Amino acid sequence: MTPVCRIGAGAGFAGDRVDPAVALAASGQIDAIALECLAERTLIAALRARDTQPDGGADPRLRRRLSPLIPVAADRGCRIISNLGAANPAAAARQAASLAGELGRSGLRVAALLGDDVAHLTDRTEWEQPIDGRLLGAHAYLGADGMAAALAEGADIVLAGRVADSALFAAPALAAGEPDRARRAGALTVGHLLECTGQLTGGNFEPPGGGGLDAAALAGLGFPFAHVMADGSAELAVLEDAPGRVDPMTCTLQLLYEVHDPGRYITPDGVLDFTDISFEPIGRNRVRMTGAHLVGRPDRLKVIAFVEQRGIIADVEIGYAGTFALHRAQLAADTLRLRLRDWAEADLTIDMVGVNSILGAASAAMNAAPPELRVHVSARCEDAAAAQIVEDEVYALTLSGPAGGAGIRSERRPRIATISGLIPRDLVPWSLVWETAR
Amino acid sequence: MRVGDLCAGRSGDKGDMLDLTLVARDAAAYRTIERALTEDVVQRALNRTVPGEVRRYAVPGLLALKFVAPTALPGGVHASLHAGLHWQKAAIWLLLDLDVEASP
Numbered sequence: 001m002t003p004v005c006r007i008g009a010g011a012g013f014a015g016d017r018v019d020p021a022v023a024l025a026a027s028g029q030i031d032a033i034a035l036e037c038l039a040e041r042t043l044i045a046a047l048r049a050r051d052t053q054p055d056g057g058a059d060p061r062l063r064r065r066l067s068p069l070i071p072v073a074a075d076r077g078c079r080i081i082s083n084l085g086a087a088n089p090a091a092a093a094r095q096a097a098s099l100a101g102e103l104g105r106s107g108l109r110v111a112a113l114l115g116d117d118v119a120h121l122t123d124r125t126e127w128e129q130p131i132d133g134r135l136l137g138a139h140a141y142l143g144a145d146g147m148a149a150a151l152a153e154g155a156d157i158v159l160a161g162r163v164a165d166s167a168l169f170a171a172p173a174l175a176a177g178e179p180d181r182a183r184r185a186g187a188l189t190v191g192h193l194l195e196c197t198g199q200l201t202g203g204n205f206e207p208p209g210g211g212g213l214d215a216a217a218l219a220g221l222g223f224p225f226a227h228v229m230a231d232g233s234a235e236l237a238v239l240e241d242a243p244g245r246v247d248p249m250t251c252t253l254q255l256l257y258e259v260h261d262p263g264r265y266i267t268p269d270g271v272l273d274f275t276d277i278s279f280e281p282i283g284r285n286r287v288r289m290t291g292a293h294l295v296g297r298p299d300r301l302k303v304i305a306f307v308e309q310r311g312i313i314a315d316v317e318i319g320y321a322g323t324f325a326l327h328r329a330q331l332a333a334d335t336l337r338l339r340l341r342d343w344a345e346a347d348l349t350i351d352m353v354g355v356n357s358i359l360g361a362a363s364a365a366m367n368a369a370p371p372e373l374r375v376h377v378s379a380r381c382e383d384a385a386a387a388q389i390v391e392d393e394v395y396a397l398t399l400s401g402p403a404g405g406a407g408i409r410s411e412r413r414p415r416i417a418t419i420s421g422l423i424p425r426d427l428v429p430w431s432l433v434w435e436t437a438r
Numbered sequence: 439m440r441v442g443d444l445c446a447g448r449s450g451d452k453g454d455m456l457d458l459t460l461v462a463r464d465a466a467a468y469r470t471i472e473r474a475l476t477e478d479v480v481q482r483a484l485n486r487t488v489p490g491e492v493r494r495y496a497v498p499g500l501l502a503l504k505f506v507a508p509t510a511l512p513g514g515v516h517a518s519l520h521a522g523l524h525w526q527k528a529a530i531w532l533l534l535d536l537d538v539e540a541s542p
Contacts, residue, residue, distance in 0.1 A: 040516065041523075128453075199448070204527065208463040209443045249446055249461050252500045256459040258450040260506055262497050275497050291499075313519070349519035357521040358528045362486035364535060378519035418514045420453050 003227035003235075004183065005173040007190065010223065011035035011065070011082070012197035014042040018065055020197070020223040020242070026072040027239055030225050032151070032172035033073065035065065035082035036165045036195050040418055043162065044306050046086035047137040057088030058159075062095055066157075067103070070096075074105045074156065081147055081168050085159040087137065089113055092159045093435045100157070100437035108437040111150035113160040115430035116142050118303055118423060125303050127421040136416070138305040140423055143268030144191075146430035147171035153432075162304075164267050166191030173228040174269075181294050186232030188269055189277070189292035193226065193236060193254050200224040200254045201238045201285075202245035217243035237286040248279035251287050255279075264295065268425075271296040300422040309415040314379050314387035316394040317353065319407035321372040326355070328402035332375045335401050339393045340379070347380035374407070380415065387412050442534030444470060449530035456488060456510035458530055461502045466541075468501040474538035480505050483532050505533070 008030040010021030014037045025033050037059055050057030059065075062084045073080055085092040093112035100108040119138045122131060139162035148171045150158045160168070170191030174184065193200055198221050202213045213221070222242025227235040236251060238244040255274055259265040265272040276291040320329045333350050340348060354373030356363040377394060381387040397405045441447075444467035445460040460475070462468035481492040490509035497504070515523055 040514075204448065206442075206446060208445055208467070248500075249463075252461045252502055253446060253448045253459055255500070256461075256497065256502055256504055257448055258452055258457050259504075260452065260455065260457060262495050262502075262504060276499065278499060315521070317521070347519075351521065353521050358525050359532060360487040362483070362532055376521040378521070380519070413516075416516050418453065418516065 001229050004176055004230050005228050006030045007172050008033040008225040009194040009197045011037050014039050022068045025069055025078045028076050030078055032079040034169040036168055038083040038086055050087045055091045058092035058095055059084040059086045066099055070100050071103050080157045081171055083160045083163055085161045089159050089161045090433050096157055097435035097437045106437050108156045110157040110435045111155040112433045113146045116140050116162040124427055125421040125423045127419055129419050131307055133307040133309040136306040136308055138303055140301045140303045140428045141268055142430055143167050144171040144174050148175040150432050151175035165195040166267050167269055169194040182232030183230055185292040185294040186234050187228050188267055188272055190226045190228050190234045194224055197223045205250055233290045235288050246285040246287055251279045266298055268301050270294045299425055301425055301428055303421040303423050305419045307417045307419055309417055311415050312381050312387045312412050314381055314390045314412050316377045316391050316410040317374045318394050318397055318405045319374045325372055326369045329373050329375050331402040332397050343379055349378045351376055439538055439540055441536045441538055447530040447534050449526055451511055451515055451526045453514050454509055454511050456507040456526055458505045470541045473541045483536055
């Protein structure tokens with residue numbers, strides 16, 4: 001069967017590796033590459049940048065990521081789709097067009113997708129919780145329509161802001177012809193499978209009983225690509241010379257990752273039922289997917305608002321080493337609980353990195369005392385002065401606490417709540433603006 | 439038997455929700471976890487670390503179970519007082535390190 005589209009996964013988060021994307025584009029084995037680069041934290045930083053300068057708000061890594069990619073992609077006719085537009089897709093498109101010009105690729109057409117910013121529509125959005133604090137921004141998750149339209153109109157690069165991650169990767173397969181229900185289901189499911197790059201090819205994966213890829217394989221891990229077929233089936237693979245593991249188990253874990261109800265996975269472009277899907281190995285690191293179903297289309301889009309709340313979170317750590325380190329760390333933690341007894345219990349966490357800082361009370365009992373560990377404190381504080389008190393109390397342990405407190409580090413972070421809501425689809429029209437590289 | 443010897447797993451989040459997936463290595467392993475890891479058992483295991491109820495979804499065709507705890511991460515990962523962000527990726531060991539009895 002001839003694929004409708006061959007799509008590569010070029011990034012799964014803002015800081016993802018650059019080299020696997022370049023390898024995919026250079027292989028000549030894909031028609032388009034999609035890069036998901038917009039996490040919540042990234043968008044918050046972009047909103048702050050846009051506040052201070054009108055041309056700010058695009059992803060600050062745009063240049064680093066696209067410089068090696070644009071030339072190889074242009075040479076192979078591989079289109080680039082990304083949410084590198086962050087809080088300002090139009091500015092990102094200008095930057096990308098100018099970069100393409102610098103790289104000698106004049107004539108390249110860049111489209112920016114606008115419409116996701118719905119900060120002016122907070123009163124038309126049904127929020128899960130009240131917006132309590134300063135609104136930094138509110139964005140709707142757009143679907144693939146606008147990006148597919150841009151590709152159909154000949155865009156070489158499409159830059160969006162907030163869109164559903166799966167839509168970025170599905171757009172190329174929805175751009176060609178008139179996709180029927182089966183192909184839409186296949187394209188959107190493939191979009192979800194590709195959106196976390198290395199998680200489909202053996203990253204963040206430990207097989208039953210342990211083991212898995214070695215350090216050399218993880219360091220060179222290939223990113224996945226997919227062939228989407230007209231009948232809605234697909235093939236998932238990694239480049240032949242790239243290390244990785246693509247099999248029914250890695251595919252199943254990624255298929256079900258963060259989807260909530262596998263029978264009703266809601267994306268802006270359709271509600272998907274994954275419960276009939278099967279994965280069949282058809283070669284080394286190559287899997288055939290069948291059985292994706294589309295069971296509806298949501299009439300409302302998901303919105304995420306960022307709200308800055310009063311106060312600061314202070315994170316502070318202090319280390320202990322040598323014989324009886326665990327005893328001294330426990331002593332330090334108990335001392336801090338006494339010193340910070342004015343803090344409400346819900347606003348203070350004191351635990352030990354190396355013992356119980358991740359899984360808390362469920363951490364397995366230790367068989368041996370650790371040779372070193374760190375006492376960790378996180379405290380919600382009214383203001384900077386209160387954060388200073390928490391930090392000073394930890395530093396004070398070096399003079400008045402258990403022996404040998406060392407290696408202190410501290411940081412402060414703002415309190416930003418993410419609040420979800422739903423907005424009627426027809427209130428969120430999309431539009432495209434175009435730039436051409438000169 | 440340790441669940442992690444029968445399954446691979448992965449955990450993630452969406453807003454306040456903790457989302458965990460187990461995939462069994464074969465049909466016998468799936469029968470074991472399908473019988474042993476009820477909503478109650480998993481809720482008790484998760485509640486040692488995070489609050490709230492647990493919902494289970496079974497996908498037998500893929501030998502997979504999903505567990506979703508909608509209120510486990512109040513305020514989302516950015517509001518967490520855990521050491522470091524995105525600690526929820528390690529939460530799958532709350533399930534992988536459980537002991538279960540093999541089903542016949």
